[in-house]
Amino acid sequence: TPYRVDVVTIFPEYLAPLRQSLLGKAAERGLVAIGVHDLRRWTDDVHRTVDDAPYGGGPGMVMRPEPWARALEAVRPPGTRLVVPTPAGRSFTQAVAAEWAAEPGLVFACGRYEGIDQRVADWAARHGPVSEVSIGDYVLAGGESAVLVMVEAVTRLIPGVVGNRESVEYDSHADGLLEGPSYTRPASWRGLDVPPVLLSGDHAAIARWRRAESLRRTAARRPDLLAALPEDALGPADRAV
Numbered sequence: 656t657p658y659r660v661d662v663v664t665i666f667p668e669y670l671a672p673l674r675q676s677l678l679g680k681a682a683e684r685g686l687v688a689i690g691v692h693d694l695r696r697w698t699d700d701v702h703r704t705v706d707d708a709p710y711g712g713g714p715g716m717v718m719r720p721e722p723w724a725r726a727l728e729a730v731r732p733p734g735t736r737l738v739v740p741t742p743a744g745r746s747f748t749q750a751v752a753a754e755w756a757a758e759p760g761l762v763f764a765c766g767r768y769e770g771i772d773q774r775v776a777d778w779a780a781r782h783g784p785v786s787e788v789s790i791g792d793y794v795l796a797g798g799e800s801a802v803l804v805m806v807e808a809v810t811r812l813i814p815g816v817v818g819n820r821e822s823v824e825y826d827s828h829a830d831g832l833l834e835g836p837s838y839t840r841p842a843s844w845r846g847l848d849v850p851p852v853l854l855s856g857d858h859a860a861i862a863r864w865r866r867a868e869s870l871r872r873t874a875a876r877r878p879d880l881l882a883a884l885p886e887d888a889l890g891p892a893d894r895a896v
């Protein structure tokens with residue numbers, strides 16, 4: 656059965672890229688099934704209203720709960736994780752993507768305006784897991800871009816979606832570190848040479864060099880990731896870097 660992704664949004668056309676390239680082919684091959692649903696389908700007034708003024712005052716508008724509950728009752732298979740992109744969420748990471756890729760599918764609720772009435776997430780939690788997640792410390796106009804990012808990160812981990820399985824396993828963050836530099840022909844280019852070890856054919860030395868470069872880059876660019884590594888993740892050779 657295909658990995659099922661459903662997205663509820665007031666801008667369904669924004670999610671059109673989900674049908675392109677990698678995901679498009681995966682969908683054609685029956686590995687992934689994608690549904691995009693317009694929230695306004697579940698409104699009950701002639702103006703198809705989805706938002707209203709915030710209780711307690713404050714700027715902007717809040718998305719009303721009722722259309723969301725009707726939409727999720729129609730779209731969300733019982734027990735399926737509901738993902739709500741929000742700058743106020745827990746961090747979405749490669750580890751979270753791997754966890755979700757092992758589940759049967761996901762439903763995404765794209766909030767606009769100042770967000771969705773909190774009772775929608777509270778109510779939805781009665782019918783399955785709910786994850787309010789952020790893809791980074793910045794604010795977007797709505798959840799749609801975050802959904803494109805998360806769907807790509809998750810579905811590429813589904814067996815068969817990415818041709819070369821190895822390329823997934825050697826991703827940045829797969830082992831908690833950043834990937835080191837990559838090179839291809841020519842060996843010398845505009846006065847810049849490929850590190851000789853990579854042309855040596857000595858696979859053990861190449862593996863050691865790559866690990867050292869990965870550690871060096873992680874220490875330089877993302878010391879927070881290094882600090883977050885489990886105690887036993889770094890061997891004696893690593894500490895020498």
Ligand SMILES: NC(=O)c1ccno1
Pocket residue numbers: 740741742788789790791792793794795796797798801
């Ligand atoms: N940072 C985020 O994930 C986000 C989602 C909606 N707006 O910002």
